[in-house]
Amino acid sequence: MERQDLVVELRELVHSVLALPTRVLAVVAASTLVLSACGNEGGADGPPVQVKTTYPDLGLLDSILEGDGMQHLALEQRIFDTMQECLAGKGYEYPARRATEADALMERPVLPTLSVERAAEFGYHNPTRFGSPAVDTYAAYVESLTDAERTAYYAAEAACFEHSNDLNFADYDRYVDLQEQVQKARSEMLSRFEASEQLADLNASWSACMSKAGYNYAEPSEASDATFEEVLAQREIDTAKQDASCRVGLNYDAEYRTIRVSFEQELLDKNSNLVLALYEAKYAQQYDS
Secondary structure (H helix, E strand, O other): OOOOHHHHHHHHHHHHHHOOOOOOOOOOOEEEEOOOOEEEEEEOOOOOEEEEEEEEEOOOOHHHHHHHHHHHHHHHHHHHHHHHHHHHHOOOOOOOOOOOOHHHHHOOOOOOOOOOHHHHHHOOHHHHHHOOOOOOOOHHHHHOOOHHHHHHHHHHHHHHHHHHHHOOOOOHHHHHHHHHHHHHHHHHHHHHHHHOOOHHHHHEEEEEEHHHOOOOOHHHHHHHHHOOOOOOOOOHHHHHHHHHHHHHHHHHHHHHHHHHHHHHHHHHHHHHHHHHHHHHHHHHHHHHH
């Protein structure tokens, strides 16, 4: 695929991602995306793409790189099929669970989303994952092998993994390198965001609201970390309900998004070529096949 085609594809992707219906449990807020597909550190070669729309719960950067969720799912399924076929040819099973469309809609939100109604029923648990955990068929299969068989299986799996990468990525090593660069930029962005005065002020207001009800937490994640248990308990429900009530009163979730969008936008302004290159490295094989 030509680079100009990828620029067009990325622009269409940005529109499609940000026009998606609200994801499961998502609470969305109005936001503006500005991404220069040809920009780089120090400036851009052309006018930026500007889209005003609703903001999904994944976060701006993740939403662009995951597309509408189906692109990422299609890649996962191709990798699964390749691994299964390769290992079958070596006399082994590949019992890892195939990704489904439901999986694409069930990821734990990166951005905070909590309603009083959800908190009253589920606490901090994700309702889409509430209940008994799925059986890990892969682990069960590996455990059923003898030590010698397991060693041979891992060697075969490693060979098939390399084979799968060759088939499903134009250049897997480049993909990994670009992914590391983007993750580094994201980590630095998150550090600036978490240390920002805007977020500190928002959390201080939330903490004061919680304190009035007898809860001593500095930020929402601290409350959920302190009370979340595998088995839902009343303490978690009570804390989550008060948390949600304070968030609603302060418009916390929308304010949090507004602040984070500004930091993610800065990341994209400085690294749009890098993000485009990672998008190309991740999905180019899908378009060429």
